[in-house]
Amino acid sequence: MSESSTAPLTTSDGVPLKVSLAKALRREKLRSFLLIAPLLFFILISFVAPIADMLFRSVENAIVPDTLPRTVVALEDWDGSKGELPGEPVYAALAADLKEAVKEKLHTRLGSRLNYDMPGASSMFRSTGRKVEKFTDGNYKEQFIKADKDWGNINFWEGLKQLSSRYTDGYFLSAIDMERDSTGIHFKPEEQRIYLMLFGRTLMLSVAITVSCLVLGYPVAWLLANLPLRTSNLLMILVLLPFWTSLLVRTSAWKVLLQDQGVINDLLVWAHIISNDNRLPLINNQTGTIIAMTHILLPFMILPLFSVMKTISPSYMRAAKSLGATDWTAFWRVYFPQTIPGIGAGAILVFILAIGYYITPELVGGTSGIFISNRIAYHISSSLNWGLAAALGTILLGVVLLMFVLYDKIVGIDNVKLG
């Protein structure tokens, strides 16, 4: 022992033991790497790279300095807080940049990019783009303002100057309902705020869905774990059945069930529980989203719960009762604490799935029941403001990771059992 503490251990031929061990394990490591290599490669190019690219778009702003390189340089010396329009050299640089951009048909793209922050910019660039060819040398300032009077608006130039750097925090500011102007960063006017409210709603509805999944799934999981094998297998098939049905079909079925003239309302009216004039608004609102998503995500709660409950021997409950506990005490003090890993796993699974859900809120949520993901989809496919979509997505990802860390702090991630 004393020898080993003074000199490093060596093999019989004098090679340090650690080197020798690493050599012996190298083949094994190489083989395990080769085994995972195809999947790793696939994930890198189809998953990690696109996501990284998408996240990069949330701060990327190269289009302004790339399309208007001279203007951006010329604007550097201008200070908008003095209340004066930029001088002739800036307009001259803009004319030169714009002529080039029109040749390469880039000016409309720049227009739509600027339009996110300065409404009207898109039409400004389109109309001026048509006229800039005929501009005569000299006195560009006048000609620009003649082409579109907004070129004489000092706010526009301020905005342009702010957007002239390669990287911007503008998308992130927009994503949390803030903006930057000459006075600094502040919240947008009340009526223009939308994203914080959507984030809040997404979180709240996801919590509501997780809770209702837990309340509905816990007894089912208990039955699954405690019924005789034949019956529980049948029940398990019923639980899994929704997995084998298309998500769209299930959501559409909820549309049929929940609408004003739908099955549920008809039944309630028929049973005289509600009157015909007071049909319950179950769809195109938050209620619809919660009902449909609870149904869709329920298996993700039941399965982890089941796998944990399956391992809890019935003798614990028996022991508790033989020690004098009532059924409820035995459940609450002995059974329930042992199912917490399952609750944790199910809750985190359902919550994370719910927070990023898109198709169901889109179909049954109406306007009051949509999630932040629907807004992201809108910016990706309709408004084509990918930068904002990326910023929203990054924030969503951040929120999920934050939840994960919080969960780890409170419950402990090693307490989670997925099966």
Add this chain to the structure above:
Amino acid sequence: MASNRGASVRYENVQKSYDGETLVVKNLNLDIPPGEFLTMLGPSGSGKTTCLMMLAGFEPATHGEIFLNEKPINNVPPHKRGIGMVFQNYALFPHMSVAENLAFPLQVRGMGKAEQEQKVKRALEMVELGKFGNRRPAQLSGGQQQRVAVARALVFDPELVLMDEPLGALDKQLREQMQYEIKHIHENLGVSIVYVTHDQTEALTMSDRVAVFNDGIIQQLSPPDVLYEEPKNSFVAQFIGENNKLTGDVVEINGDMCKVRLPDGTELLAHKINVSGVGDKTTISLRPERVEIVPTADHQNQVEGKIEELIYLGDHIRIRMNVCGNDEFVVKVRNRGERWDLQQGQMRKIGWAAKDCKALDAVL
């Protein structure tokens, strides 16, 4: 802790069926006086555990009534029966410390904190685990978990404690040690204990009386020595201890004794236990240690056998012989330091007293 505060238990015509087609327990009648250590012994599927579960209240009796201290308990839920129970896998609550496990039955009874602590401490000391109160069950060895389970079943001072194969998961040495500890606890506390096991050694070491179960019926209910010396039927003789079987026909009955003719023509004198008359098929049961390899005039039965195998076991020598057509005939000879000239393949005369071999019911 006061002694002789055990409860009495009585099973009256108890039957149990799970599927409505077969009876797992067939008409059980059993009287357990206060303070007795009764063991239910039997192979798996013999109904012994079912009987225990009915007493604990986890399985309802299909028919009949169980009395605890002369009060019928069929309709009393398990948590109101006040019966301590030790489970096969201990069923210690994994999310509670040892002390919390022990305090659990006291808490649900609404006992004050100070009294709880005192009782838990005393119970832990009883099983010599005084310093382990803060550990989780998973941090204890199997033997320690077992002791905690016993302490938990006793901490609320029940009059009756049930044990369902509590030593099954322990290794042999620990099991033997725990047998004595449980026995001593029983002697000190005076509680009634109903103990279920399939291990006959456990049953013989610990019990006041043993009920041997087979096929849903108590085959014999006797103190351990009677069970071993005077088995009432072939099943008990075979199940308890080691046993040589010789099958034959009863040819003559003379008071307590009868003469049995074996298929090879040998006639043996046997103690008549479970035969009704001349002409009956019978199985003779004979303990290996009652056979003498140097027979004297006291040994009425003397036959010749061939030594098939010799095994030296230190304190005794085990000889497997072919006797009267049975080549599984075992003789145990105590090692008293005498030297016999025993050789494999040797023919040798052996003998035993007529009272030591019992003529029991025939088994196939």
